[in-house]
Amino acid sequence: MTITRRLAIGVSxxxxxxxxxxxxxxxxxxxxxxxxxxxxxxxxxxRGAEEAAKELGNTEIIYxxxxxxxxxxxxxxxxxxxxxxxxxxxxxxxxxxxVVPALQKAMERxxxxxxxxxxxxxxxxxxxxxxxxxxxxxxxxxxxxxxxxPEGGKxxxxxxTSTSTNQNTWIAEMDKVMGDYxxxxxxxxxxxxxxxxxxxxxxxxxxxxxxxxxxxIAPTSVGIVAAAQAVxxxxxxxxxxxxxxxxxSEMAGxxxxxxxxxxxxxxxxxxxxxxxxxxxxxxxxxxxAEPGATIKTGRMGSVTLDDTNSAAMSVPFTYDKSNIEExxxxx
Amino acid sequence: MSLTDTPTARRIxxxxxxxxxxxxxxxxxxxxIIAVLIFVGNTQASPYxxxxxxxxxxxxxxxxxxxxxxxxxxxIISGEIDLSVAGIIALSSTAMGWALQFGVGTPVLIxxxxxxxxxxxxxxxxxxxxxxxxxIVVTIGTMSLFRGISxxxxxxxAFNGYPTDFAWLGRGYVFWVISxxxxxxxxxxxxxxxxxxxxxxxxxxxVIGNNPTAATFSGIRVDRVKMILxxxxxxxxGVAAVCLTARLGSTRPSIASAWxxxxxxxxxxxxxxxxxxxxxxxxxxxxxxxxxxxxxxxxLLNVPGIVMSIFIGALLIGVIALPRLIRLVRTGxx
Numbered sequence: 076m077t078i079t080r081r082l083a084i085g086v087s088x089x090x091x092x093x094x095x096x097x098x099x100x101x102x103x104x105x106x107x108x109x110x111x112x113x114x115x116x117x118x119x120x121x122r123g124a125e126e127a128a129k130e131l132g133n134t135e136i137i138y139x140x141x142x143x144x145x146x147x148x149x150x151x152x153x154x155x156x157x158x159x160x161x162x163x164x165x166x167x168x169x170x171x172x173x174v175v176p177a178l179q180k181a182m183e184r185x186x187x188x189x190x191x192x193x194x195x196x197x198x199x200x201x202x203x204x205x206x207x208x209x210x211x212x213x214x215x216x217x218x219x220x221x222x223x224x225p226e227g228g229k230x231x232x233x234x235x236t237s238t239s240t241n242q243n244t245w246i247a248e249m250d251k252v253m254g255d256y257x258x259x260x261x262x263x264x265x266x267x268x269x270x271x272x273x274x275x276x277x278x279x280x281x282x283x284x285x286x287x288x289x290x291x292i293a294p295t296s297v298g299i300v301a302a303a304q305a306v307x308x309x310x311x312x313x314x315x316x317x318x319x320x321x322x323x324s325e326m327a328g329x330x331x332x333x334x335x336x337x338x339x340x341x342x343x344x345x346x347x348x349x350x351x352x353x354x355x356x357x358x359x360x361x362x363x364a365e366p367g368a369t370i371k372t373g374r375m376g377s378v379t380l381d382d383t384n385s386a387a388m389s390v391p392f393t394y395d396k397s398n399i400e401e402x403x404x405x406x
Numbered sequence: 407m408s409l410t411d412t413p414t415a416r417r418i419x420x421x422x423x424x425x426x427x428x429x430x431x432x433x434x435x436x437x438x439i440i441a442v443l444i445f446v447g448n449t450q451a452s453p454y455x456x457x458x459x460x461x462x463x464x465x466x467x468x469x470x471x472x473x474x475x476x477x478x479x480x481x482i483i484s485g486e487i488d489l490s491v492a493g494i495i496a497l498s499s500t501a502m503g504w505a506l507q508f509g510v511g512t513p514v515l516i517x518x519x520x521x522x523x524x525x526x527x528x529x530x531x532x533x534x535x536x537x538x539x540x541x542i543v544v545t546i547g548t549m550s551l552f553r554g555i556s557x558x559x560x561x562x563x564a565f566n567g568y569p570t571d572f573a574w575l576g577r578g579y580v581f582w583v584i585s586x587x588x589x590x591x592x593x594x595x596x597x598x599x600x601x602x603x604x605x606x607x608x609x610x611x612x613v614i615g616n617n618p619t620a621a622t623f624s625g626i627r628v629d630r631v632k633m634i635l636x637x638x639x640x641x642x643x644g645v646a647a648v649c650l651t652a653r654l655g656s657t658r659p660s661i662a663s664a665w666x667x668x669x670x671x672x673x674x675x676x677x678x679x680x681x682x683x684x685x686x687x688x689x690x691x692x693x694x695x696x697x698x699x700x701x702x703x704x705x706l707l708n709v710p711g712i713v714m715s716i717f718i719g720a721l722l723i724g725v726i727a728l729p730r731l732i733r734l735v736r737t738g739x740x
Binding site for chain 1: 452454459463467573650714
């Protein structure tokens with residue numbers, strides 16, 4: 076036997092052995108793809124996903140995302156996830172359409188694709204998990220402002236980017252129920268692009284152009300903190316109430332100072348947990364994504380898919396002085 | 407070459423002459439060594455890197471940007487810059503999406519995409535050459551102007567539903583793993599390499615970049631050359647817009663945001679002097695490969711994008727500082 080042949084047999088034997096052991100221990104790899112990294116909301120969701128992975132066992136969570144909130148950046152990340160042959164990709168999309176071709180490629184190569192938080196067009200995913208229903212969020216954000224304005228007043232909206240699917244839907248839902256608040260007037264909608272400095276300047280601008288403003292509604296975790304800071308810096312605490320959607324850890328100061336009376340958010344830890352549970356079930360074919368299907372989600376119970384293969388997790392929760400201490404250390 | 411035909415003409419080097427010339431001449435070599443190191447590093451770091459399809463997917467990270475970078479390299483060598491390229495891509499893509507509503511076919515879409523690019527380039531070029539405004543100021547303005555128009559047209563909406571044969575331009579493969587975009591990238595690399603290094607026009611670009619006054623007195627029509635370069639940069643932005651729109655299958659006003667900086671980074675990393683007068687297309691090609699491989703390789707390791715940016719930034723400063731450092735050590739002065 077020549078050395079080369081001996082080597083070849085040895086190598087192939089080793090490869091076979093490695094292959095079988097690898098097969099037995101191969102963990103289920105679930106990629107949690109955020110809109111961008113360095114956002115507290117997604118960090119919290121990743122922790123929830125890790126919790127689910129621990130519960131499920133033999134599951135690896137890959138938490139990743141682009142630096143800034145662009146579709147091109149997410150496509151690059153999707154390509155690298157396809158290359159790594161992950162088992163599932165759960166994406167919160169920066170653009171519901173632009174990521175579709177890349178996600179279709181992922182599905183063609185046998186990867187389970189679901190969207191969560193910010194959805195993907197139906198062609199680009201098997202199902203979508205919404206943290207709450209858009210209708211409930213739209214009602215909640217205006218109610219938060221109205222609850223502290225019994226005599227009515229002027230409110231303004233500080234949103235993320237003008238192309239953010241989430242924020243636009245919520246604002247549209249809010250507009251639908253404005254009839255219930257005849258004394259409340261929405262005077263402006265501005266965009267802080269989910270950048271702290273731009274949101275801060277936009278909030279300042281709102282207070283300057285509307286001196287009689289009573290509340291700023293920021294349905295974004297970046298915008299609400301920036302707005303609260305702008306209100307505090309302008310000495311407008313007590314005059315302008317900042318509310319909307321935010322993270323307890325980032326908003327604790329604003330609640331304590333009074334810049335914000337209350338705000339709401341679903342629990343991103345729960346959302347990440349539920350997302351990972353669903354991705355795991357679909358990747359292992361323990362569940363099928365089809366209209367009417369019910370998928371078990373561990374401690375969160377279960378979700379039911381509607382006609383568009385979308386499911387809602389739960390209702391948003393209001394945080395104020397009474398419970399901020401308890402939640403600020405969680406996320 | 408006409409420069410050698412006329413006996414009195416002095417040869418003007420492609421790169422800045424002086425003590426560092428020899429080291430600068432090996433810029434491409436230095437970059438190439440870095441590219442090889444990154445390639446080897448990537449194969450060691452991830453078992454998924456050395457796969458034809460994966461590498462093919464990775465080329466999409468740089469092909470569109472590099473096509474603009476070729477024209478940008480010429481423009482920067484001539485001493486000007488165009489920071490509005492990403493804005494042009496957005497406007498060009500918006501125009502294509504708008505035309506799509508009228509049911510036009512792929513040839514018309516391409517024509518519109520390229521024409522808008524050319525028009526934007528002409529606008530920049532006219533402001534710089536006719537009004538004598540500094541290009542950095544003009545294009546910072548048009549960067550917001552072009553993208554602003556897209557935002558006005560689209561708001562939070564998107565144009566989509568591009569035809570399948572149009573989508574092929576951004577997603578199609580010519581042969582096996584060789585994508586259409588990769589072929590286009592190669593063809594343009596050759597074209598721009600020839601223009602810059604083997605034509606009179608290319609020599610004029612270097613002369614203008616080194617000394618515009620001397621160029622004018624030598625009978626070079628400086629403004630005309632600059633105008634053509636702005637047109638080319640606009641046109642290439644149009645080409646990138648066609649490819650990117652086809653690849654994404656949708657147009658949103660935020661398309662290609664912040665690409666201008668990545669494109670300029672690619673050009674500068676490729677050894678083109680930001681002050682003008684020196685550079686090569688080969689350098690830009692290698693820089694594109696380096697940037698593509700770095701982002702893809704780090705992506706495979708699930709390194710966060712912000713760390714990638716730090717890496718690219720450090721690479722840029724390192725590669726630019728290295729020849730100067732070597733010169734400093736060898737001659738004792740910077």
